[in-house]
Amino acid sequence: MSTESKRTRDAADLQDLLAGMEEEIETAAVRNETHIETEDKLRRERDYAESVIDTVHEPLLVLDRHLRVENASRSFYDTFGVTDHATIGQFLYDLGNGEWNIPTLRHLLESVLPQQSTFRDFQVAHDFPSLGHRVMLLNGRTLLRSTPDTERVLLAIEDVTERKRIQDDLLRSNEELQRFSYVAAHDLRSPANTAFRDLQLLVRRLAGKLDEEESSILADAVESIQRLSALMQDLLALNDAGIAPQQPKLIPVKEPLEIALANLAHHFAESGATVTVSELPTLMADRTQLAMVLQNLIGNAIKYRREEDLQVRIDVVREGPTWRFAVSDNGQGFEPQYASSIFEPFKRLHGLKVPGSGIGLATCKRTIERFGGTIWADSIPGEGSTFYFTLPA
Numbered sequence: 001m002s003t004e005s006k007r008t009r010d011a012a013d014l015q016d017l018l019a020g021m022e023e024e025i026e027t028a029a030v031r032n033e034t035h036i037e038t039e040d041k042l043r044r045e046r047d048y049a050e051s052v053i054d055t056v057h058e059p060l061l062v063l064d065r066h067l068r069v070e071n072a073s074r075s076f077y078d079t080f081g082v083t084d085h086a087t088i089g090q091f092l093y094d095l096g097n098g099e100w101n102i103p104t105l106r107h108l109l110e111s112v113l114p115q116q117s118t119f120r121d122f123q124v125a126h127d128f129p130s131l132g133h134r135v136m137l138l139n140g141r142t143l144l145r146s147t148p149d150t151e152r153v154l155l156a157i158e159d160v161t162e163r164k165r166i167q168d169d170l171l172r173s174n175e176e177l178q179r180f181s182y183v184a185a186h187d188l189r190s191p192a193n194t195a196f197r198d199l200q201l202l203v204r205r206l207a208g209k210l211d212e213e214e215s216s217i218l219a220d221a222v223e224s225i226q227r228l229s230a231l232m233q234d235l236l237a238l239n240d241a242g243i244a245p246q247q248p249k250l251i252p253v254k255e256p257l258e259i260a261l262a263n264l265a266h267h268f269a270e271s272g273a274t275v276t277v278s279e280l281p282t283l284m285a286d287r288t289q290l291a292m293v294l295q296n297l298i299g300n301a302i303k304y305r306r307e308e309d310l311q312v313r314i315d316v317v318r319e320g321p322t323w324r325f326a327v328s329d330n331g332q333g334f335e336p337q338y339a340s341s342i343f344e345p346f347k348r349l350h351g352l353k354v355p356g357s358g359i360g361l362a363t364c365k366r367t368i369e370r371f372g373g374t375i376w377a378d379s380i381p382g383e384g385s386t387f388y389f390t391l392p393a
Helices: 003-055 074-080 094-097 104-117 161-205 212-243 256-262 267-269 287-303 360-371
Strands: 062-064 069-072 120-127 132-144 153-157 249-252 274-277 282-285 312-321 322-329 374-378 384-392
Touching: 062 074, 104 120, 104 132, 104 153, 132 161, 161 212, 212 256, 249 256, 249 287, 256 267, 256 287, 267 287, 282 287, 282 384, 287 312, 287 322, 287 360, 287 384, 360 374, 360 384
Parallel strands: 274 312
Antiparallel strands: 062 069, 062 153, 120 132, 132 153, 249 282, 312 322, 322 384, 374 384
């Protein structure tokens, strides 16, 4: 081969090599640009996530799969009095000289979370050396990523110490109020009954000897004492509904209903009311207390009836894990805005023109809630009402 031909071939090979290098450089540049764009995107996403975490009112921690702190919200630092330097990168249980090494928290993160991926509103009480006693609501969730190595744990910590203190204070106050009302009602019942008997005796002895005004005054006094005696009795019933031991056992609902209807027999005869009953189940309940609830609801239907014949219907249907009771009537009804307030003690929609203390429905509510159920009402004025309550199946 001539020298010229060799030079030509070498030049061609060099040109091909340079072209290949240029192509590789261009490809590398594109890859680098893509890599830079990806890094920028990840940085923006991380900055956004961190800004969200810092904005959240609750203390938040982001943990890696080894439970080391990757990020923490500003609220966490402020609430627990720590710095980012002493937090980021630290093993959770080592934070604050081990004050986060809480057995319940360890169980949630190491046993519950791997199985369920989340836990919600788990209450934990703990004595922090630096903060004192704290009550916290913990919420945790596993943040799934493309590989197990990139999984993260989001831990939300709500300090509810003050809320719990207020709740406990209210509970104690309520218990004290219940004890006071019981003692007051119990102690006042005896003198009220004595006054009522004395007034009845006075009415008999003075029959025909008083003028119209004096007779009216005496009748008002008798009526007032009667209302007071009924109020004392209802207060005792309301208190018993909250503290009386329940004796649940498997009973046919027919039994407490028959007790309620027997106790109301005189009122049925007087009002001409009729009762229609659906098929009734057998369930776990306290016979006496369920009879009291049914008697109150049916008795109210009779008390607040209209001029036309009263019709009361009792239906019981199964709804998942509960039995739903419905006591319906075609009576006076009430305005829908009172559907909740009528279950409050002493709430009366008809004033003194209808006898009663306004405690019956409050007693029903307390009893049903102790059974583990709920109670509510619907009504159309002038057409009737339906009172619902549920009991566990």
